[in-house]
Structure formats: C-alpha cells, structure tokens
Amino acid sequence: MGALSPWHIILIAIVALLLFGPNKLPELGRGFGKMFREFKDATNGNNGNSSDEQLPRKEVNQAEITNSETGQVQK
Known part of the structure; x- marks a missing residue:
C-alpha cells in the first residue's frame, strides 16, 4: 500500500462530514x-509542561548577591 492520494483524502473528508456533521x-x-x-x-519528556507555559521567575536584587567563597552578602 502506498501513500494516500488526494482522492483518498477527499473521500475520507466526505465520509467524516456525513458521519459527524459540520x-x-x-x-x-x-x-x-x-x-x-x-x-x-510525553515522548519528548516534557512531563506536561507546554513550551508556552513557563515557570515564574524570582526577581534577584543585585545588591544581595552572595559571594560563593565567603557566603557573605555583598552590598
């Protein structure tokens, strides 16, 4: 069996229209x-998160960035 021809697609559309109505x-x-x-x-592993649904981001105050070496807050 080959691919669907345009006539097959038209026939399927007509049958669907007759069965379900417009x-x-x-x-x-x-x-x-x-x-x-x-x-x-599900196959891409997105676990239900759509690409247009983004998690809210936390605002970061530049004055409160911690120094990773000392653990102190830089001001």
Whole structure:
C-alpha cells in the first residue's frame, strides 16, 4: 500500500462530514490536535509542561548577591 492520494483524502473528508456533521468536525479536530500535542510532549519528556507555559521567575536584587567563597552578602 502506498501513500494516500488526494482522492483518498477527499473521500475520507466526505465520509467524516456525513458521519459527524459540520458542527462537530471542528471540535473533533481540536480533540485530535490536543491528543497529538500531549503525545508529542510525553515522548519528548516534557512531563506536561507546554513550551508556552513557563515557570515564574524570582526577581534577584543585585545588591544581595552572595559571594560563593565567603557566603557573605555583598552590598
């Protein structure tokens, strides 16, 4: 079996349209997209953290940077 031709894709789209109707297809598309995105994240080892979700960063005050050798705060 070879790759899907454009006629196969059109036939699949028509059958899906007849089975699910025009109102349900966008919802199904979003569901499949979410499923594939979660699968990709799981296989890449992202553990559910999406690339657009970032952890909050802690503000660092430059006057309170510690000296790693002495452990004292430089001011």
